[in-house]
Amino acid sequence: MTQAYHGLTEAxxxxxxxxxxxxxxxxxxxxxxxxxxxxARGFAWxxxxxxxxxxxxxxxxxxxxxxxxxxxxxxxxxxxxASLPVADLKRAFRVALESSALLxxxxxxxxxxxxxxxxxxxxxxxxIRCGPEQVAIVNGAQHGLDLLGRVLVDPGETVVMEQPGxxxxxxxxxxxxxxxxxxxxxxxxxxxxxxARILRARRVKLxxxxxxxxxxxxxxxxxxxxxxxxxxxDEYQVPIVEDDYDSELRYGGPPVPxxxxxxxxxxxxxxxxxxxxxxxAIRVGYMVAPPDLLWRLALTRWASDMQTxxxxxxxxxxLLESGAFERHVRRVRMVYSARRTALLAALARHMPEGTSWIxxxxxxxxxxxxxxxxxxxxxxxxxxxxxxxxxxxxxxFLDAAGAGNLQLCFARLxxxxxxxxxxxxxxxxxxxxxxxx
Amino acid sequence: MTQAYHGLTEAxxxxxxxxxxxxxxxxxxxxxxxxxxxxARGFAWxxxxxxxxxxxxxxxxxxxxxxxxxxxxxxxxxxxxASLPVADLKRAFRVALESSALLxxxxxxxxxxxxxxxxxxxxxxxxIRCGPEQVAIVNGAQHGLDLLGRVLVDPGETVVMEQPGxxxxxxxxxxxxxxxxxxxxxxxxxxxxxxARILRARRVKLxxxxxxxxxxxxxxxxxxxxxxxxxxxDEYQVPIVEDDYDSELRYGGPPVPxxxxxxxxxxxxxxxxxxxxxxxAIRVGYMVAPPDLLWRLALTRWASDMQTxxxxxxxxxxLLESGAFERHVRRVRMVYSARRTALLAALARHMPEGTSWIxxxxxxxxxxxxxxxxxxxxxxxxxxxxxxxxxxxxxxFLDAAGAGNLQLCFARLxxxxxxxxxxxxxxxxxxxxxxxx
Numbered sequence: 001m002t003q004a005y006h007g008l009t010e011a012x013x014x015x016x017x018x019x020x021x022x023x024x025x026x027x028x029x030x031x032x033x034x035x036x037x038x039x040a041r042g043f044a045w046x047x048x049x050x051x052x053x054x055x056x057x058x059x060x061x062x063x064x065x066x067x068x069x070x071x072x073x074x075x076x077x078x079x080x081x082a083s084l085p086v087a088d089l090k091r092a093f094r095v096a097l098e099s100s101a102l103l104x105x106x107x108x109x110x111x112x113x114x115x116x117x118x119x120x121x122x123x124x125x126x127x128i129r130c131g132p133e134q135v136a137i138v139n140g141a142q143h144g145l146d147l148l149g150r151v152l153v154d155p156g157e158t159v160v161m162e163q164p165g166x167x168x169x170x171x172x173x174x175x176x177x178x179x180x181x182x183x184x185x186x187x188x189x190x191x192x193x194x195x196a197r198i199l200r201a202r203r204v205k206l207x208x209x210x211x212x213x214x215x216x217x218x219x220x221x222x223x224x225x226x227x228x229x230x231x232x233x234d235e236y237q238v239p240i241v242e243d244d245y246d247s248e249l250r251y252g253g254p255p256v257p258x259x260x261x262x263x264x265x266x267x268x269x270x271x272x273x274x275x276x277x278x279x280x281a282i283r284v285g286y287m288v289a290p291p292d293l294l295w296r297l298a299l300t301r302w303a304s305d306m307q308t309x310x311x312x313x314x315x316x317x318x319l320l321e322s323g324a325f326e327r328h329v330r331r332v333r334m335v336y337s338a339r340r341t342a343l344l345a346a347l348a349r350h351m352p353e354g355t356s357w358i359x360x361x362x363x364x365x366x367x368x369x370x371x372x373x374x375x376x377x378x379x380x381x382x383x384x385x386x387x388x389x390x391x392x393x394x395x396x397f398l399d400a401a402g403a404g405n406l407q408l409c410f411a412r413l414x415x416x417x418x419x420x421x422x423x424x425x426x427x428x429x430x431x432x433x434x435x436x437x
Numbered sequence: 438m439t440q441a442y443h444g445l446t447e448a449x450x451x452x453x454x455x456x457x458x459x460x461x462x463x464x465x466x467x468x469x470x471x472x473x474x475x476x477a478r479g480f481a482w483x484x485x486x487x488x489x490x491x492x493x494x495x496x497x498x499x500x501x502x503x504x505x506x507x508x509x510x511x512x513x514x515x516x517x518x519a520s521l522p523v524a525d526l527k528r529a530f531r532v533a534l535e536s537s538a539l540l541x542x543x544x545x546x547x548x549x550x551x552x553x554x555x556x557x558x559x560x561x562x563x564x565i566r567c568g569p570e571q572v573a574i575v576n577g578a579q580h581g582l583d584l585l586g587r588v589l590v591d592p593g594e595t596v597v598m599e600q601p602g603x604x605x606x607x608x609x610x611x612x613x614x615x616x617x618x619x620x621x622x623x624x625x626x627x628x629x630x631x632x633a634r635i636l637r638a639r640r641v642k643l644x645x646x647x648x649x650x651x652x653x654x655x656x657x658x659x660x661x662x663x664x665x666x667x668x669x670x671d672e673y674q675v676p677i678v679e680d681d682y683d684s685e686l687r688y689g690g691p692p693v694p695x696x697x698x699x700x701x702x703x704x705x706x707x708x709x710x711x712x713x714x715x716x717x718a719i720r721v722g723y724m725v726a727p728p729d730l731l732w733r734l735a736l737t738r739w740a741s742d743m744q745t746x747x748x749x750x751x752x753x754x755x756l757l758e759s760g761a762f763e764r765h766v767r768r769v770r771m772v773y774s775a776r777r778t779a780l781l782a783a784l785a786r787h788m789p790e791g792t793s794w795i796x797x798x799x800x801x802x803x804x805x806x807x808x809x810x811x812x813x814x815x816x817x818x819x820x821x822x823x824x825x826x827x828x829x830x831x832x833x834f835l836d837a838a839g840a841g842n843l844q845l846c847f848a849r850l851x852x853x854x855x856x857x858x859x860x861x862x863x864x865x866x867x868x869x870x871x872x873x874x
Contacts, residue, residue, distance in 0.1 A: 045730040051591055052591075056740050086534055100518065103718070104518045107717065139742040146742060151486060154488055154489075175737060279540065282747070284746075296486060300612060303579075303608045304583040304609070305580035310717075310720070311749060
């Protein structure tokens with residue numbers, strides 16, 4: 001068995017209490033379904049696995065996160081289904097299916113040309129000036145990370161990422177068999193002093209960062225840190241991967257520039273996605289990079305799955321061109337702004353002393369630190385029993401840290417549900433004798 | 438520069454004569470667009486490439502195939518856009534966007550459950566009995582090959598494939614840095630005597646085959662060869678990858694069973710796709726494999742792009758469940774049957790002595806062998822100038838073979854266009870002094 005499978009077993013996910021609708025639940029169902037393999041028959045597939053497949057690991061905290069549905073669901077990566085522009089989406093798909101180039105299965109591993117053009121235009125609003133020849137469409141930001149790992153990093157080479165940081169990046173670069181090193185995050189974002197120390201000590205192949213809305217803390221990288229980061233990239237000739245996953249969602253304050261804006265030396269690779277601003281059912285994201293890197297990515301991309309679903313690409317192009325996408329973003333920004341306010345108010349009202357959290361300037365989640373000495377994993381189980389789900393903080397760390405943290409996503413719940421969910425969570429924290437099992 | 442780039446340059450594809458709508462053309466456009474990089478600025482990305490990225494190679498013959506549109510387009514991998522069930526597709530996407538589970542961005546790297554169930558049901562018609570827990574949805578068959586290469590084959594390990602054989606498999610397994618070995622094909626399909634010799638001599642990690650409609654020859658694997666192939670897989674404990682890409686298109690003769698039917702020992706991994714029977718704009722295929730292998734594939738799949746576009750998956754599930762997909766397959770089978778007849782008649786009428794071809798029992802292409810001593814590459818250029826495009830035979834070989842072969846796809850042209858295209862091609866072959874430049 002691989003380590004990942006061990007993790008699943010240890011997390012109890014191979015028992016019947018798992019729910020549907022999540023990755024791990026699906027794995028668990030697959031591993032114990034009616035067609036489950038009699039070990040006496042057929043191959044022992046585990047013995048045939050490639051080294052790189054054994055390198056793919058799902059954090060135990062994510063496995064633990066894959067429980068059944070919860071009444072108060074603060075788990076990350078969600079959007080508000082009720083806010084989706086369903087009528088606009090239906091129209092966009094209908095229009096897409098009227099395109100003769102689409103019906104003739106136009107092929108382009110860099111993406112559907114009208115979508116690449118629409119993305120380049122939309123990025124202007126983000127202050128990014130680029131032509132469609134610098135844009136490649138991918139199957140969401142995760143796919144961009146996977147391609148970058150495959151194309152730029154040899155097994156054993158070092159990739160640096162923020163700690164805490166987006167677990168999807170850790171999984172993608174882990175699958176590329178890279179050596180992952182963490183660099184700390186504080187109120188100004190990625191700690192460039194720590195990064196400088198790492199760069200002096202060893203060769204680094206890529207630095208992964210989320211400057212506009214640090215994942216998971218919600219911190220915005222300060223102008224000073226941005227300058228320092230770019231200067232370090234120059235000095236050590238290290239490409240920077242800027243994951244701008246949630247920049248559409250910003251709540252007051254001056255707009256946060258993209259690192260790409262300030263990147264005269266073209267060492268920033270920019271990732272954006274429609275899976276957050278719209279919804280995760282649509283697997284479309286985009287990468288902005290120098291054309292000579294893009295077509296190298298395109299070769300690997302063609303080898304792996306040729307191109308992103310063209311019907312969806314064409315529908316998104318239509319959604320962008322008609323203005324429906326922008327209207328949708330304006331609408332959910334208001335919806336999420338109210339939910340963010342409700343969450344922050346509920347936290348202030350209910351959380352016991354010693355709990356702290358960061359007011360996020362953007363995104364759709366709040367990073368919370370429990371009072372010192374709290375048992376995070378035990379709280380997670382108790383909360384689940386009380387109908388409250390969230391993402392465990394240790395999912396965002398490469399090492400054993402993060403047990404005292406949690407991420408609360410406010411996208412999916414109404415303000416009244418947010419209030420009740422936080423009240424329940426705080427009550428568990430305030431239990432006499434703490435909340436340990 | 439990588440070898441692939443060398444190939445593009447040598448093929449003249451970085452000049453302005455390239456057209457749109459093809460992979461290589463897109464690459465070429467990217468490499469010379471207005472945003473093209475000044476080498477004095479930024480990184481020399483080529484120096485940063487991982488070894489596995491340098492292993493991705495596009496056959497020169499495919500590069501040559503990427504010319505501008507042609508009046509008589511026999512290039513492979515196409516379907517008839519005029520036969521597409523556009524109204525049914527529009528309805529299916531509309532219905533998909535009404536699913537609340539979809540709008541809530543249901544997550545499952547093995548695929549949308551209703552589609553996995555519909556695929557399992559549809560496979561019954563192919564004689565395959567499997568449950569949805571044995572089905573994983575992927576982004577087309579190419580993606581299935583990529584995942585198998587990543588999960589099952591370490592760099593330097595050996596994969597055996599038919600020669601001639603599907604170039605997409607060579608590209609995917611090449612990207613996995615595997616050692617590719619060819620095994621011959623004759624009128625009964627894959628030559629099991631050659632495979633036995635290879636298996637005696639070295640350890641083989643996977644055997645790739647297209648038994649129902651051999652790609653590109655169209656030959657059907659005989660029952661005797663099937664038995665021998667499965668016996669060899671048992672004896673040497675080698676998994677078989679069965680790419681059943683075009684089994685929906687069959688023109689008379691008894692149905693060809695799937696290898697999976699006869700696979701008591703579960704050593705066959707089955708790949709099917711909607712990109713051929715429907716169209717390539719939809720990047721959805723499926724894999725049938727033992728659940729313990731499937732969830733290992735799912736881990737790598739999640740790390741790479743989480744899941745296949747859910748809107749498209751749900752639309753396909755609706756298309757299958759409503760019967761619209763089956764109606765479409767019945768309709769195109771008739772359309773393509775008439776085009777196949779027209780192509781075979783035109784070849785018989787026009788081709789000079791010494792030309793031979795195989796009557797395909799299925800699929801949508803004919804494999805042709807030019808008279809001995811013919812200069813295939815020169816003919817390809819002359820044909821392009823005469824408005825006739827096809828896929829060069831050497832695209833299907835790992836070595837320098839195939840210059841005397843070509844693949845003619847009959848899916849996209851009306852019978853009258855087929856007649857005229859073949860007349861033009863034959864006229865070039867019959868030119869005094871041959872057709873060498």
